[in-house]
Amino acid sequence: MDAALVTSSIEDIEIQLLLEALYQHYHYDFRHYARASIKRRLLQARAQLGYGSISEIQAAVLRDSTLLPRLLDFLTVQVSEMFRDPSYFRALREKVIPHLHTYPSLKVWVAGCSNGEELYSLAILFHEEGLAKKTMFYATDINPTALKAAQAGVYSLDRIRLFTENHQASGGRSSLSDYYTANYGRAVFDKSLCSQVVFSDHSLVTDAAFAEMHLISCRNVLIYFDRELQDRAVGLFRDSLARRGFLGLGSKESLRFSSHADAFADFVREEKIYQRTGP
Amino acid sequence: MTRAIVIGASAGGVQALSSILTALPPHFACPILVVLHVPQRNDNLLVELLRARCLLEVKEAEDKEMLQQGTVYFAPPGYHLLLEKNMSIALSSDEPVNYSRPAIDVLFETAADALERDVTAIILTGANHDGAEGLRAIGAAGGTAIVQDPQTAEVATMPLAALAACPAAKAMSIDEIVLHLRQEAA
Secondary structure: OOHHHOOOOHHHHHHHHHHHHHHHHHOOOOOOEOHHHHHHHHHHHHHHHOOOOHHHHHHHHHHOHHHHHHHHHHHOOOOOOOOOOHHHHHHHHHHHHHHHOOOOOEEEEEEOOOOOHHHHHHHHHHHHOOOHHHEEEEEEEOOHHHHHHHHHOEEEHHHHHHHHHHHHHOOOOOOHHHHEEEEOOEEEEOHHHHOOEEEEEOOOOOOOOOOOEEEEEEOOOHHHEOHHHHHHHHHHHHHHEEEEEEEEEOOOOOOOOOOOHHHEEEEEHHHOEEEEOOO | OOOEEEEEEOOOHHHHHHHHHOOOOOOOOOOEEEEEOOOOOOOOHHHHHHHHHOOOEEEEOOOOOEOOOOEEEEOOOOOEEEEOOOOEEEEEOOOOEOOEOOOHHHHHHHHHHHHOOOEEEEEOOOOOOOOHHHHHHHHHOOOEEEEEOOOOOOOOHHHHHHHHHOOOOEEEOHHHHHHHHHHHOO
């Protein structure tokens, strides 16, 4: 449909203005996030933070930077679990890892790492497959609170059962309990898993490539972007990958609609694992 | 004019959905979006089953695809299904709503927002309250709200909750729903 025919309610105009304000004042750019989910989250934020309108949030956050982290938590809500979609990790283990064994050193980027579940899953997988010592991990996100949580590696114990089942289903060669200490209802993951992890603030919307990667795992992040922004992010992954490097996406994400699709080949099609091929 | 039909179903929903979708003709002049609660680890065999039995095209919804007439889009297991104003699909892996992901409320609320009065929403059988808030939003935006008659539903909880939240909704049997849809988008 012609964009000009799309009617804007007052709420939509307010959302547009809030996103513009966040960009101009704080350089957080949500302007090309998929609008339907960002709207749902902003309406949740309005209700839970107790504001009467989106415009009131805008006025408040522009003048009070302490509100920003709370707003970011709504805008970047990401829900993950360790070894989510075990078949993805099984495919990495069986099909990708053998290739990675041939390199003297490795770089792995977990883009949009949120609270770190995906990072710890990969760190444990690499440990089990004997690659941990030669691998440098980069875990990036735009939300500083999430990055801190990822660095801490502390998860509620009631999630551990699911994590353990997923880990076993992914072909785990050890017990997940080897990697954490449980106390006071929490599981604290072993700090040694993070000894070769760089945690960093990085935006797929505004920042550039920063190293040459052998594997990029970015799952269930692109679905939150509009097509234009998805294209930018995929272009960034292309520029960041070594030739024959691997890109893993979420189970419902694909490069089908991307203008950079030619730079990648299906590697494990059903698990959305791609290999960098072309120019 | 209805530009999309959204349907939510839970317990007993496979049979009810199947009765509706198999009764619709090819070239049906509307896209149909469906949220059906299924156990998360259960791959969407239902899509395969219905694809074989329907005259309409039936598929699992893909992120960012544009809606086509005469196509039925199912929310993938584990993902919310959202409708954008430009008639494209967005998926999300946000936390469950009403303990459900996909959640009917999420589809219906975004459809109400995107299409206002130009949407028809249907709540079928189910044992929970998902979809009630969404149907209220559909009604408030001027869209057409339909609920499977609780007396004819395999499980009446979800239709009753939807009727309570959206008193303007019309209660219909499966046959009446089919008739209504055929008239609306023949």
